Amino acid sequence: MDEQFILRxxxxxxxxxxxxxxxxxxxxxxxxxxxxxDGKTGSFVIGDEHFPASxxxxxxxxxxxxxxxxxxxxxxxxxxxxxxxxEEGDPVPDVVEYRHGLTxxxxxxxxxxxxxxxxxxxxxxRRVEKDLQNxxxxxxxxxxxxxxxxRHVNKKxxxxxxxxxxxxxxxxxxxxxxxxxxxxxxxx
Numbered sequence: 153m154d155e156q157f158i159l160r161x162x163x164x165x166x167x168x169x170x171x172x173x174x175x176x177x178x179x180x181x182x183x184x185x186x187x188x189x190d191g192k193t194g195s196f197v198i199g200d201e202h203f204p205a206s207x208x209x210x211x212x213x214x215x216x217x218x219x220x221x222x223x224x225x226x227x228x229x230x231x232x233x234x235x236x237x238x239e240e241g242d243p244v245p246d247v248v249e250y251r252h253g254l255t256x257x258x259x260x261x262x263x264x265x266x267x268x269x270x271x272x273x274x275x276x277x278r279r280v281e282k283d284l285q286n287x288x289x290x291x292x293x294x295x296x297x298x299x300x301x302x303r304h305v306n307k308k309x310x311x312x313x314x315x316x317x318x319x320x321x322x323x324x325x326x327x328x329x330x331x332x333x334x335x336x337x338x339x340x
Contacts, residue, residue: 158234196237205237208250211261
């Protein structure tokens with residue numbers, strides 16, 4: 153699979169990137185992306201301007217596809233992260249996971265589409281676990297006690313009486329596919 157990433161930039165930067173890519177390759181503007189030691193924050197450079205960038209996790213995996221003939225799609229990558237370039241004065245995201253997806257239906261996806269993790273009190277979990285272990289030990293003791301008493305008492309095993317094969321009245325010797333309405337012919 154290919155290596156791919158999503159680069160989200162402000163509109164002013166997007167225009168400059170479009171111009172840079174549409175011009176001839178000998179353009180003087182340079183395009184560079186570098187990350188700092190933490191691996192989550194960095195700097196995006198276009199021409200002489202520097203923009204802060206952050207690596208954010210997407211709320212869900214995005215599959216990307218490519219095509220050679222506009223008919224057949226071939227999966228080319230799974231994308232789980234996005235590089236977000238900000239203007240110089242924009243605030244730095246305080247979380248590593250981006251709240252929204254890439255399209256409008258995925259707005260606030262984490263809250264709307266995924267179940268919330270339950271808030272469990274550790275003391276309550278320990279108490280319930282202890283109660284469950286006590287119940288299980290009582291069940292095991294009862295089963296062991298029941299097996300021991302069953303060994304000492306001789307029980308006669310009786311088999312259920314077999315039911316004689318009796319057909320229903322009125323069906324003996326008749327064709328099972330025929331119904332009563334077919335047997336009677338009132339047309340005569």
